[in-house]
Amino acid sequence: MTRAEILEKTKAVIFDCFPEMESQELTEDTVINTETAIDSMGFILIICKLEALFDVKIPERQWKKLSTLGDVVSAIEKHIA
Amino acid sequence: MLFDNFSHMLTYWAETAPDAPALRYENAVLTHRALLDAVNARTEEYRASGKTCLGVLADGSLDCVISVFAANLAGLQLVMLDESLSEAALAPLIEYTDIDVLWGDPDVTKALASSLTGGTDRWTGNVLFFTSGTTERAKAVVLSDTSLMRSAWNGSEKLPLNSRDTLLNILPLNHVFGFVCGLLWGLSSGACVALGRGARHYFDDCAFYKPSAVSVVPLLLGYLLRADALNPELRILLVGAGECKPELLDAVKAKGIRLAFGYGLTETSSGVAISTGGDPYAMEICPDYVVTLARDGEILINCPPCMMRGYYKHPAETEKVLINGVLLTGDLGAFDDKGRLRITGRKKDMLVLADGTKIFLPEYEERLSNVLARSELAVILRGSRPVLVLYGNGDKSEILRTIAPLMAEYPRGQQLTDVLFTREPFPRTATGKLKRWELQQKAGLL
Numbered sequence: 001m002t003r004a005e006i007l008e009k010t011k012a013v014i015f016d017c018f019p020e021m022e023s024q025e026l027t028e029d030t031v032i033n034t035e036t037a038i039d040s041m042g043f044i045l046i047i048c049k050l051e052a053l054f055d056v057k058i059p060e061r062q063w064k065k066l067s068t069l070g071d072v073v074s075a076i077e078k079h080i081a
Numbered sequence: 082m083l084f085d086n087f088s089h090m091l092t093y094w095a096e097t098a099p100d101a102p103a104l105r106y107e108n109a110v111l112t113h114r115a116l117l118d119a120v121n122a123r124t125e126e127y128r129a130s131g132k133t134c135l136g137v138l139a140d141g142s143l144d145c146v147i148s149v150f151a152a153n154l155a156g157l158q159l160v161m162l163d164e165s166l167s168e169a170a171l172a173p174l175i176e177y178t179d180i181d182v183l184w185g186d187p188d189v190t191k192a193l194a195s196s197l198t199g200g201t202d203r204w205t206g207n208v209l210f211f212t213s214g215t216t217e218r219a220k221a222v223v224l225s226d227t228s229l230m231r232s233a234w235n236g237s238e239k240l241p242l243n244s245r246d247t248l249l250n251i252l253p254l255n256h257v258f259g260f261v262c263g264l265l266w267g268l269s270s271g272a273c274v275a276l277g278r279g280a281r282h283y284f285d286d287c288a289f290y291k292p293s294a295v296s297v298v299p300l301l302l303g304y305l306l307r308a309d310a311l312n313p314e315l316r317i318l319l320v321g322a323g324e325c326k327p328e329l330l331d332a333v334k335a336k337g338i339r340l341a342f343g344y345g346l347t348e349t350s351s352g353v354a355i356s357t358g359g360d361p362y363a364m365e366i367c368p369d370y371v372v373t374l375a376r377d378g379e380i381l382i383n384c385p386p387c388m389m390r391g392y393y394k395h396p397a398e399t400e401k402v403l404i405n406g407v408l409l410t411g412d413l414g415a416f417d418d419k420g421r422l423r424i425t426g427r428k429k430d431m432l433v434l435a436d437g438t439k440i441f442l443p444e445y446e447e448r449l450s451n452v453l454a455r456s457e458l459a460v461i462l463r464g465s466r467p468v469l470v471l472y473g474n475g476d477k478s479e480i481l482r483t484i485a486p487l488m489a490e491y492p493r494g495q496q497l498t499d500v501l502f503t504r505e506p507f508p509r510t511a512t513g514k515l516k517r518w519e520l521q522q523k524a525g526l527l
Contacts, residue, residue, distance in 0.1 A: 017307075033488075033493060034481055034496075034497070034498050034499060039300070039435075039466055039498075040300070040436055040492065040493040041300045041301055041303070041304045041436060042304065044280050044281075044283060044304075045283075045304050045307070045308060048281055048282075048284055051281065057281075060165070060279060060280055060281065061165070061186075064165065064167075067485075067489075
């Protein structure tokens with residue numbers, strides 16, 4: 001799976017969890033905590049859904065280090081089988 | 082049941098209902114007898130080790146719970162630590178609380194080995210909880226197994242569980258609300274406690290364990306509802322450690338789940354008051370607690386069996402808030418005509434977030450002020466998220482970049498989410514103190 005495909009699927013999960021963000025343009029540089037409506041628990045919800053979707057496990061201690069959407073995509077890319 | 086301490090509770094249930102399930106973790110079940118045996122075996126290990134203070138990186142697992150009880154039975158001082166903190170953040174906490182042995186992720190405990198101390202002067206039996214895991218001047222609240230058991234009993238008197246119940250513990254055990262209302266409430270009642278499988282399973286633990294009771298913080302409740310993750314067998318939902326939006330409470334009630342709202346502090350071993358009737362904000366005072374109001378409405382609490390021994394190594398800080406056995410909470414409240422307590426606001430400079438954590442503003446703002454080299458700034462809540470307000474102009478992106486390294490030291494929920502600018506001077510009292518709530522109202526217009 002390409003990085004672009006992971007990004008698109010990640011955005012789809014975010015829009016599914018946060019329909020109010022559908023009009024927002026999300027890029028790899030989008031900082032999740034300051035540029036979106038996703039709070040700390042929302043972030044966990046999204047990560048859980050992404051892990052299920054991509055069948056990966058990103059260690060919980062790394063979650064805190066995922067600042068941008070690009071960081072999330074990189075983490076999925078790294079752990080994808 | 083009212084128990085004197087952890088040992089009393091574990092022994093009682095091992096003798097009374099030895100084969101009944103005490104703890105579940107994933108597919109493993111530990112009976113009361115097996116739990117006591119496991120605790121006793123670990124107790125002997127701790128006694129033989131000669132260690133005096135155990136720091137627990139509380140992941141809420143079965144082994145974690147066994148270690149907590151065992152260390153206490155062995156007479157060690159227990160320090161409940163937030164496992165999500167970085168090693169850099171944990172190291173000073175280890176030094177401050179005299180930890181000489183750690184329990185937790187082997188990689189982390191190994192990395193922190195050089196931070197371990199020589200231990201405490203004597204075996205104390207203290208149980209320490211941090212009021213907040215990430216403050217520069219972190220304060221640990223000294224409780225005991227006796228005060229925690231007493232608090233659990235107080236809650237049970239208002240909201241009883243029984244041996245047919247399964248209580249899901251989905252909250253971190255390093256938070257006193259999670260420890261008392263997620264673990265001891267169930268165990269002391271003879272119910273089975275299902276141990277949550279970590280943040281990854283927040284949204285499927287209810288479906289997995291099918292609990293009849295669960296304790297949550299408001300932010301988690303919101304997402305459990307959003308993800309439709311509450312199971313049909315659930316009959317009691319206890320919400321605490323923060324303010325909760327009425328629509329969330331209505332959504333719970335609409336599902337036919339009995340909803341209770343709790344008020345408590347780390348300093349009082351958790352539960353002070355709890356709502357059990359139709360109005361979740363009208364809370365009855367728990368049996369042991371005496372609650373009065375100061376002239377300005379500040380909630381004052383007297384409860385010798387549940388009160389903290391003090392802040393660890395901070396006698397001056399203790400004396401500021403604990404006067405003749407009465408705790409000055411910094412919360413504002415009022416009694417209704419039925420004598421039930423309602424929380425009306427906060428007096429102290431602290432933001433309580435929906436995830437149950439707190440931001441101590443003087444320290445937080447001082448650090449921001451140092452990083453930004455600006456003195457006229459304030460942190461307020463917009464919705465449930467912290468934002469920075471600056472007097473004057475500036476480049477928002479540049480400011481966010483500048484504070485990013487500082488923000489990385491805080492849990493995600495405590496990180497600033499936006500920067501607002503105001504051309505109006507901050508509202509202040511005659512003595513120069515910031516009128517934060519006035520600023521909060523004005524911020525809605527910025």
